[in-house]
Amino acid sequence: MTDSARISINGARLWQSLMDLAKIGATPKGGVCRLALTDLDKQGRDLVVGWAKEAGLQITTDKIGNVFMRRKGRNNALPPVVTGSHIDTQPTGGKFDGNYGVLAGLEVVRTLNDRGIETEAPIEVAFWTNEEGSRFVPVMMGSGVFAGAFSLETAYAAKDVSGNTVKNELERIGYVGDEEPGKHPIGAYFEAHIEQGPVLEDAGITIGVVKGVLGLRWYDCIVTGMEAHAGPTPMALRKDALQVATKIMQEVVAIANRYPPYGRGTVGFVQVHPNSRNVIPGTVKFSIDLRNVDSERLDAMDREIRAFISETSKTSGLPISIEQVSYFPPCPFEAGCVDAVAKGAKEFGYSVMDVVSGAGHDAVYMARLAPAGMVFIPCKDGISHNEIEDTKPEQVEAGCNVLLHAMLDRANAMK
Amino acid sequence: MTDSARISINGARLWQSLMDLAKIGATPKGGVCRLALTDLDKQGRDLVVGWAKEAGLQITTDKIGNVFMRRKGRNNALPPVVTGSHIDTQPTGGKFDGNYGVLAGLEVVRTLNDRGIETEAPIEVAFWTNEEGSRFVPVMMGSGVFAGAFSLETAYAAKDVSGNTVKNELERIGYVGDEEPGKHPIGAYFEAHIEQGPVLEDAGITIGVVKGVLGLRWYDCIVTGMEAHAGPTPMALRKDALQVATKIMQEVVAIANRYPPYGRGTVGFVQVHPNSRNVIPGTVKFSIDLRNVDSERLDAMDREIRAFISETSKTSGLPISIEQVSYFPPCPFEAGCVDAVAKGAKEFGYSVMDVVSGAGHDAVYMARLAPAGMVFIPCKDGISHNEIEDTKPEQVEAGCNVLLHAMLDRANAMK
Numbered sequence: 142m143t144d145s146a147r148i149s150i151n152g153a154r155l156w157q158s159l160m161d162l163a164k165i166g167a168t169p170k171g172g173v174c175r176l177a178l179t180d181l182d183k184q185g186r187d188l189v190v191g192w193a194k195e196a197g198l199q200i201t202t203d204k205i206g207n208v209f210m211r212r213k214g215r216n217n218a219l220p221p222v223v224t225g226s227h228i229d230t231q232p233t234g235g236k237f238d239g240n241y242g243v244l245a246g247l248e249v250v251r252t253l254n255d256r257g258i259e260t261e262a263p264i265e266v267a268f269w270t271n272e273e274g275s276r277f278v279p280v281m282m283g284s285g286v287f288a289g290a291f292s293l294e295t296a297y298a299a300k301d302v303s304g305n306t307v308k309n310e311l312e313r314i315g316y317v318g319d320e321e322p323g324k325h326p327i328g329a330y331f332e333a334h335i336e337q338g339p340v341l342e343d344a345g346i347t348i349g350v351v352k353g354v355l356g357l358r359w360y361d362c363i364v365t366g367m368e369a370h371a372g373p374t375p376m377a378l379r380k381d382a383l384q385v386a387t388k389i390m391q392e393v394v395a396i397a398n399r400y401p402p403y404g405r406g407t408v409g410f411v412q413v414h415p416n417s418r419n420v421i422p423g424t425v426k427f428s429i430d431l432r433n434v435d436s437e438r439l440d441a442m443d444r445e446i447r448a449f450i451s452e453t454s455k456t457s458g459l460p461i462s463i464e465q466v467s468y469f470p471p472c473p474f475e476a477g478c479v480d481a482v483a484k485g486a487k488e489f490g491y492s493v494m495d496v497v498s499g500a501g502h503d504a505v506y507m508a509r510l511a512p513a514g515m516v517f518i519p520c521k522d523g524i525s526h527n528e529i530e531d532t533k534p535e536q537v538e539a540g541c542n543v544l545l546h547a548m549l550d551r552a553n554a555m556k
Numbered sequence: 557m558t559d560s561a562r563i564s565i566n567g568a569r570l571w572q573s574l575m576d577l578a579k580i581g582a583t584p585k586g587g588v589c590r591l592a593l594t595d596l597d598k599q600g601r602d603l604v605v606g607w608a609k610e611a612g613l614q615i616t617t618d619k620i621g622n623v624f625m626r627r628k629g630r631n632n633a634l635p636p637v638v639t640g641s642h643i644d645t646q647p648t649g650g651k652f653d654g655n656y657g658v659l660a661g662l663e664v665v666r667t668l669n670d671r672g673i674e675t676e677a678p679i680e681v682a683f684w685t686n687e688e689g690s691r692f693v694p695v696m697m698g699s700g701v702f703a704g705a706f707s708l709e710t711a712y713a714a715k716d717v718s719g720n721t722v723k724n725e726l727e728r729i730g731y732v733g734d735e736e737p738g739k740h741p742i743g744a745y746f747e748a749h750i751e752q753g754p755v756l757e758d759a760g761i762t763i764g765v766v767k768g769v770l771g772l773r774w775y776d777c778i779v780t781g782m783e784a785h786a787g788p789t790p791m792a793l794r795k796d797a798l799q800v801a802t803k804i805m806q807e808v809v810a811i812a813n814r815y816p817p818y819g820r821g822t823v824g825f826v827q828v829h830p831n832s833r834n835v836i837p838g839t840v841k842f843s844i845d846l847r848n849v850d851s852e853r854l855d856a857m858d859r860e861i862r863a864f865i866s867e868t869s870k871t872s873g874l875p876i877s878i879e880q881v882s883y884f885p886p887c888p889f890e891a892g893c894v895d896a897v898a899k900g901a902k903e904f905g906y907s908v909m910d911v912v913s914g915a916g917h918d919a920v921y922m923a924r925l926a927p928a929g930m931v932f933i934p935c936k937d938g939i940s941h942n943e944i945e946d947t948k949p950e951q952v953e954a955g956c957n958v959l960l961h962a963m964l965d966r967a968n969a970m971k
Binding site: 336337338339340343355357359369370371372373374375376378381383384387388390391394397398401402403404405406407408409410411413416417418419420421422428430432498499500501523525526 | 833
């Protein structure tokens with residue numbers, strides 16, 4: 142056992158902070174609406190920064206409004222071990238998505254303060270601007286600018302539906318800092334988060350050790366048939382675009398099932414033309430979403446769907462186009478960080494399993510810059526981005542204990 | 557051979573009449589827009605009635621605006637042998653749909669006049685009000701009221717999008733007659749029509765002997781799954797409504813293919829909820845259209861789709877509802893009328909095949925009242941209800957020759 146064994150966070154205090162922050166933008170149905178860079182976001186930011194100051198942390202803000210809250214280490218020349226997430230929410234969001242990762246970080250610091258524990262490397266808690274992307278695109282804006290995925294200018298120019306820019310809104314709420322995004326050193330990065338999926342709950346497991354984040358390939362697919370009257374056109378003379386499209390839709394799922402356990406295949410969007418009860422569909426446009434945690438397997442899935450479509454076009458005689466419209470490579474987390482999370486869970490005897498994240502997180506961009514890892518806790522019915530998003534106090538506490546120990550492991554290992 | 561053998565209609569005159577009538581409501585793309593009970597419909601009606609009067613016919617109009625144009629027979633106590641169709645069009649309709657049946661009837665009369673041929677029973681040419689149903693529903697309104705499928709009051713009360721009623725519009729254009737709909741005797745009914753499908757053209761055949769009109773069953777089907785994020789939800793934990801729906805959509809076509817040659821199965825309308833690229837569909841609503849020419853076979857198709865849906869609901873664990881929203885029974889035509897059409901084609905040596913009509917026609921309602929039959933001629937690419945609807949002069953002539961001989965056969969057989 143390490144010298145950090147058996148140190149536990151204060152679960153009640155963490156829960157109370159979550160509930161207090163959730164009051165800002167609270168919705169009647171028990172959720173939270175606190176869109177990025179609104180007055181409510183400012184109130185939320187101010188509350189968290191106030192708590193950080195009470196805990197003695199030193200605040201730095203960068204030009205895209207990312208906030209870093211620092212607890213000094215014994216050797217402040219070392220890059221800090223950082224944890225964080227975001228406090229903006231979806232329009233009908235919940236209390237935990239993002240907020241949990243930020244307040245779990247704050248609770249780690251409060252616990253270390255309570256115990257008077259020093260770490261070798263400094264520890265920081267960050268919150269990243271506009272992770273949700275509900276008001277401004279692109280999503281994961283603050284961490285994306287920080288990681289150089291797109292420019293500060295691009296982010297500044299983004300407009301909401303009313304035409305307000307990110308730059309103006311950042312200035313208005315007073316969160317444009319001096320620091321150049323990305324110039325802030327990061328020794329390692331951890332993020333605690335609700336799973337936003339059903340796996341942990343379904344398996345009855347408390348802690349998910351996140352091995353990585355699924356890569357994805359998004360496609361638009363169009364099948365072109367011949368629109369004709371449903372009555373007078375015999376089956377043999379039809380060019381029914383929907384019948385061909387549905388074969389492909391079935392294959393999308395079949396492909397995912399051939400790449401277990403992390404293959405995913407989804408058709409979420411379908412548009413039939415002319416979409417009339419007694420007309421054979423002339424055109425069907427639909428989306429394909431393929432995901433996997435491993436690049437080679439995701440590439441193999443890509444080859445399989447393209448081959449199937451090519452073959453289906455040949456056998457049906459109907460033109461079928463497929464165009465990739467988005468690609469995020471899989472993001473495996475660094476082995477050392479993954480191990481630190483697993484070790485933390487083991488020290489507390491929590492039930493644990495390896496999982497992957499199906500959704501994007503700020504940690505994906507951080508993984509481009511530093512060793513990174515994530516801790517997942519279950520959420521009720523796997524539901525997130527929803528006002529009924531929920532999780533249990535004991536799970537919230539467990540995830541934070543694991544975060545604490547993973548960070549201590551890393552911070553003290555840095556020399 | 558009968559004494560009517562080798563009598564031929566005047567193809568050029570018929571073609572000219574078609575082109576003349578098509579000028580009323582002509583569209584720039586070569587089609588016709590002459591919606592029921594508009595000023596243009598009045599002009600079309602007046603032109604046809606004028607031609608009929610020139611041909612010595614006696615005009616009767618009933619209360620729903622159906623017009624009967626009578627050529628006396630030797631025995632005017634006999635019910636007339638009637639032919640007809642409609643002269644209203646779709647908003648972007650063609651020159652032939654409906655108009656051909658009316659003007660072919662007029663050409664039959666003109667030919668008999670030219671040759672001084674008397675028939676035993678009277679011969680009548682009818683045009684029925686608002687067959688298309690584009691401006692006022694229900695479709696096949698005039699023949700439907702005539703056959704008692706729905707009441708005169710129902711038809712009168714129908715409104716267009718501007719709130720004008722059928723009653724007011726009929727009065728406005730001066731086509732409310734005295735005769736009670738349905739009180740007009742009919743000894744037999746024939747209707748010549750373009751096929752509105754691809755079968756004759758595909759087979760290189762000039763004359764389709766119409767054995768009957770397909771019955772249809774329309775259903776709404778709803779599959780209820782569970783909407784969830786495409787990334788975090790593993791395949792095994794999904795309730796993907798679209799994947800289940802696409803199995804049913806494939807089966808609709810498979811069922812039709814198991815009931816050749818007249819089985820038809822179409823899914824024309826699909827609505828996916830929430831229809832978002834990265835969300836597993838929670839609900840899919842879609843239409844099912846099953847048709848067959850034979851009641852027992854259509855009923856068997858109905859049983860098969862219901863059984864498949866029941867089984868699919870069981871195996872998938874997802875609720876699936878199916879509700880029949882429309883039913884028209886198959887309409888087989890009377891053997892004597894079908895034979896008269898076949899005999900007419902044979903006398904001219906036209907290539908001929910048995911066909912069914914996939915679309916509804918005024919003849920379907922007439923078949924409830926009297927022996928009925930139809931003559932089909934090919935239309936280009938099977939296209940109808942479209943400004944590019946087209947057919948060849950020699951096919952137009954051939955169909956009218958067959959109509960003439962079928963009507964003579966029937967009119968002279970009546971004693």
